[in-house]
Each structure stands twice: as structure tokens, then as C-alpha cells.
Amino acid sequence: MQRTCLSLVCLLLCLITTAQFTVSDNKRFLLRNNAPFFYLGDTGWELFHRLNREQADYYLKRRSEQGFTVVQAVVLAEFDGLHTPNAYGDLPLENDDPAKPNEAYFRHVDYIIDKANEYNIVIGLLPTWGDKVFKSTWGKGPEIFTTENARQYGQWLAKRYRNKSNIIWITGGDRNPSNANDVAIWNSMAEGITAGYGTGTKPLITFHPQPNQYGSAEWFMKEDWLSFNMFQNGHCRNAPVYDKIQAVYNMTPVKPVMDGEPLYEDHPVCFNAKELGTSNAYDVRLYAYLDVFAGAFGHTYGCHDIWQFYSPYREAVNGPHIYWQEALELPGALQMQHLKKLMLSRPFLERVPDQSLIAEDHYGPAERIQATRGKDYAFIYTAAGKPFTVNGGKISGSRLKANWYNPRNGATISTAETINKGKLHFTPPTSGYGQDWVLILDDATKQYKLP
Template sequence: MIKLRISDNKKHFETDKGKKFFYLADTVWSTFTNATLEEWNDYLDYRKEQGFNVLQINILQQWDASETDLNFKPFEYKEDGSFNFYNRNNAYFERAEEMVSMAVEKGFVPALVLLWCNYVPDTWGSEINNINNMPIELVENYVKYVDDKFSKYNPIYLVSGDTDFPTQRAIKYYSLAMRTIKQLSPHCLTTLHIRGRLMELPDELMNSNDLDFYMFQSGHNIQFQSMSYELAEEFSNKPIRRPALNSEPCYEQMGYSRNQYGRFSRFDVRKSAWQSLLSGAEAGITYGAHGIWSWHKKGKGFGLVGEAFDRPYEWRDAVKFEGAWDYAFMKKVFQLFKIKNLQPLDILLKNTEEIRVASSDDEMKILIYVPVNTTVKLNMLLEDYDFTIIDLEQRRFGETSVTFEDNKTVFDMHSFKSDVLIIGEKAL
């Protein structure tokens, strides 16, 4: 069983034995309500083979999950679709614990959401669907029950799910939940999964010693994909240093939010990840496939609750999307090249922010992500570095064409057809 802690420099995760842990998560919000145990076992085996090590799951029913024939509800269910939070379904949580146990036995760290936004009044989710706001007087007992069920597995607790913090009442809910779980199980790391493009946290949460690391969400709006690097820069430069990661970049084959025509490609989700990793959010990355997060099955409905996306793929098709292997490859690159303690560099001599440059804090390594083929010129002389270029679409390694002039470094156009990562290692 893996037990995580925060590194001394507040940049990444490590195990209790001091080994760096690259957070590579998959998004499976709807698992507890929509997946059978047999399906769950098959899924776990496949993601384990790929190298994923964290699973992000909503403890309660996901408000925009796909329809399911299964009848697993966390609380007594009323005809109007609302829950009686005073009548908990213990069998639901026992089954959820069994699923967590299965995942932990296969080497995964569960990252469990305590309260998705629709369960908390005044949030944007509650404005859309407010029939399932949990009464504030039940939050502490609910968290204590969750702690009893799951904390023995050393999970990460995502105290909030896709939330904003518009009022003191909403902040009170999340402050209470975070304080309670941390008092009960201080060994479990805590964070806040927040709404897409949100940059600011309330002072009460931001300054709390109970918050261990930052999550941000660049999200699924095609007009704001620059958030992948803008939010990474923002959270890595907060006054209180904590590890940061993009917990919800655009999902592979997800329809654009607001029901706009189009879907995010394998390239789109790969670009979002690399831009985040090289812009300050090096602690890890989360993948999502449209059909896995909602655990969709053919013939079942998928509503327009929330951000309104096009229909998902069947989960057994979505689990095989090639982009998951791209994310697994990112983790492998970080491990093979022993990449850590990255600092974004503003040395690119080109009128774009899409190309991202970073170096290790000891300047022994430099990384350049180039989404579209072009000549890359850096305002820095890197003559004493050996360079490797990686074709990220085909996952191939090659040699770079690099020249030096006027205290600048120039990388000529390469022969690959998609995005590349250039890694420079300082010669000893």
C-alpha cells in the first residue's frame, strides 16, 4: 500500500520511503455507481499495465454520470431524484470500499472527492441542480463515516469537486470537511478540486495548514486552452508554496463544453499536459477519456447537466484511447531522465506562448515543448548541453539539429509531423 507525503521543497510527491512519486491519475468519477466489480477489475488491470498510479473517484453519485442499470445510491432515494441524507445506504459504501480495496491491492492510490459542487449550496453546480444540497449539520458525521471506511487505504482526499467558492456558506462547508478529515487522518493528503479557469482560493482555505497541495483545472472549453500553462504558472507562484498539478485538462474525445461542435483530440490532451508540466505544475497530471469518467455504456442516456458535452463513447472503447499511453509515456520520460524541480524559463525568441521552456533548478537539464513544427530560438547559449528530441505522437527518440550564434541557441525544424519534446542534459 502506497503512502504519500509532500517533498521538503514543496514541489512534488514522494512515498514514505523518500522515492519521488509522479502523480499519474485517470478520471473515473462515476465508478461507485456505474461500474460492476467485474468491469472494475478489467479496467484496473489495463490501467495498471499502462503505468497509471492514481484514480480520481467521486465518493457520492456523480451528477452528470451516464445512465446505468445498476441501482447503487449512497442515500435513500426519493421520487424527485433527491436524497434523504439522514438515511445513509451502508451497502453502497461497503461496495465502494471493496472497489477501493481492489484498486489499492493493484498498486493505485485512490483520490476520493468528499463533496462535489452540487452537494454544497451557492456553488455554480448547486445553481443548476440544488435538490441534493447536503445539510450542513450532517457534513461532519458524513466525513467521519467516510474516514472510517476509506482512510485505512491511505487515500488522497479531494475535499471539493469542480467547485467555486461564491459565498461564506459554501466556504464553511469545505472548511469543515477539510478540517474534519485532516483531524481524523492527518496522514492522508488533502486538496481542492476546483472549477475550470478558477485562479483564486478563499483565504480561509488558502492559508489553512490542512491543505497539502494545489489542483487546478484547465478544462474543456476550446476557447481557453491557454489555461494549461497560465494556471500552472499561477498556482506554482502562490505565496504559500505547495505542489501543483492540472487535475482536469481537456479529456480525450470530450465534446467542447457548452455543447459546441467538436471534440478534443489525442494531440489536444497531450499538449495540455506537457504545457502544464513545463509551466510550474510538475507534480503530475490527470488524464480523462470521454466515456470513462461517466462510465458510459451503449444504449444509455447522457444528459446535458453541467457544462453540456456531446455524447461519450462506450467505456470499453474509451479505455483504449491512445492518449492514455501518451500520458503514461510522460511519466516514463520524467523517470528515465530523472526530471525534477523544474523552473519555467522566459527565454523563447518567438511570438507565442504555446512553446514552453523549463530547466531544473540546478540547470543540469532543460526541456522545450514544441506543439507545432518551427525553428526554435532561445535567448541563452546552451553549447555545453547534449540534446535529445522525442516525437511525442510516435514516442520515438531522435537527434536534434542545433546551432549557436550570438549567445543564442537555435533548433532547426525537425522531420516529425506533430509535437516534440527537446531535452538538453548538461555535459559533465
């Protein structure tokens, strides 16, 4: 009898451990242990491949301190991940065979996933970069996956990590399917991951595409394994990704959506630094707030020097500027926590995008004004500090409290209460390039605290 009880307890603990992430009832957000989860990601693509354990510990600890909740990393990495060994001299597979994983390599992956969990960091785990599935314009390959071994590999990974509480799965690896066979391979890998968890537990899985019109929804929207949709914006300035997010937000079946690879900080803009320069903190803030206010449930930040863990000892790509340890402290990275604090400061699961809040819905991305709200609060982002007009009566309350929130430092500036009807005019404290602001409007009776 005692042994039976212990077995039941062990089973219950296992289910609790593996069933941490779910999609909210309204299908718009992610939950962790039934609480709202704000996905604030960093692209640490080469984490398993290039860093040793001491370095990985330093990186994960610092990102945790900065408020990040997710790190996206690839098992079979982009930089010749099959044939250039990790920091300990280990390759991931024997003879490039997905059916023959190398235990020593995966012990290092195990260590990093566990270390991330210690710092309350979720790993957005990519089984492979896309050049292992098929060639596109870059990538060293070789192409090793078929529908059969993709399922086998996905199932093996899932069985290994299904009891880890800090895993969200990301297929795709920066490649768009070019034909039906490509789609079949990605479907097979995702189905293998699902099968690896067994009955009763559904893992969270998405797909990381290259830039396109509908992100992952273009191929996999109706697939049962696709838990939420993901975009990549292409590393150019002022692309209206918010419109694409809104389009997928309105699709059926309803699924959460986010930008999983925006313009990175310190990245050659459109891969053309000579003519367009490199991106800055304002560039990454602009995408973060516009995307989330357009309906995204979270956002991924990225840094050009960090995704590849630029150092004097490894191959570099596209002209990184500073070594990754220094790049951890770039201002855009430090400012992402202010977005998370703002979004979690009000009832999160009821939030919707709503451009009917504002009269000015015609500016381009550089001057865009984007609005989102709950039942008794609203956030309005003005990308360049342009004044705007709010249509009253969209949230509850006869009177509204108004505060300006500074995305650069998280500070607030209070303004006078106002009635909640008619046309309400607001002018940000400053305006111009890099002077973005968020107007916080609250039903005055709610007494919400400032972020």
C-alpha cells in the same frame, strides 16, 4: 511483554500504511514512501456509482497497464448519485442523511479501492460531487450538507479509509464556493477528514474547482488542510492554463499545483461540438506538457466517454461517441505514459519551470514553447514544432547532449552535441498542427539514459 511488543509492531505497521503520501521538502512535489510520485490521473468520476466489480476490475487493470497512477472518483456521484442506486441496487445514504451511510454501498467502494491498490492505482477520492453542497447551473442535488454534517461525514469516511495506502482526498466536486457558507462547508468537510486520521498523520487533501483564475488557491490557499492546489480548465482549446499554474506556483505559502481536469479527449470543445468539433489526442497532449512544464507536479487526463462510463444502459450527457470500454484505447490515453516516463527519467524533485531558457516566449497556446529544467538537464516543449533559440549556460556542463522526444510515441531522435553557451538554435524534426516535440538537453558528463 510479548503482547506489548506486538502492539507496538501493529502500531508501527499502521503508521507505515497510512503515512504513504507526503509533500516534498521544497513543497513542489508529492512523495510516496519518500520516493518521487508522478500524479498521472484519469477522471473516472462515476466509477463507484455505475460500474460493477467485474467492470471496475477491467477498467483499473487497463489503466494501470497504460501507466496511470491515479483515478479520480466520487462517492456521492453526479448522476443523481443519491437516488439512482449503484450496480447492485444500493444507495449511499439513508434518507439523504450524511450521518447515515449505507454499509452495503460502501462495501462496494471498499472493494474498488482495494482492487485499485492491487493494480498500484491511487484513488483520488471525492467525498461528494458539489451539487450536494449547493446548486449551480446543473446537477440534480439535493443539497444535503451543512457545516455540521459535512464534518461528520468527512470524519466517518476518513476513519473508514485511513488505513488504506492508496488514498488522496479531493473535496470540491466541480463547484466553486459562492459565499462564505459554502467555504465553511468545504472547510468543515476537510477538517473532518483530517480529524478522522487522528494525531500524527496528515492526509493529502486538495479541492476540485470549476474554471477560475487561481483554482483551489482562490479560497483555501492558507488553509492548513490544503496539501496541494488543483485547477480545472473548462474543456476549451488553447486556454493559457500554464499562466494560471505559474501564478499559483509563485504564491505563498508554497504548495504543489496541478491541472485536475483539462480538456478531455473526445469531448465537445467548449461544450459546442456543432461549431468547434470534439477534442483529440493532440488537444490533451498540449495541455499535459504545457501544464507540467509550467510547474505542475503531475497531470490528470480525462475522456468524455469514460468519466461517465458511457454505455447503452445509463443516462448520457453531452453526446459521448463510443462506449467506455472502447474509449480506454483512445490514442491520447495511450500517449500519457510518455509524459510520465520523460519526467521520471531525470532528477524529479529539483525541476523548476524556467522560460528564461528560451528566447521565444511570446507565442499563444497553439504554438507555445514551454521550458523546464533541473540542475543538469532541460526539457523544452514546442507545441507545433516551431524552431526556437535556447540561451546557453542555464544548466551545468560545458557541452550538451541533445535529443528530440516524440510525445506521440515516446521515440527519441539524437542530434549532435553542442557547446553550452551563447544562442543555441534548434529545429524540430517536423512542424505543423499536431507535430509537438520535446527537446531534451543534458549535461554531457551525466550520461543520462533516454526515457
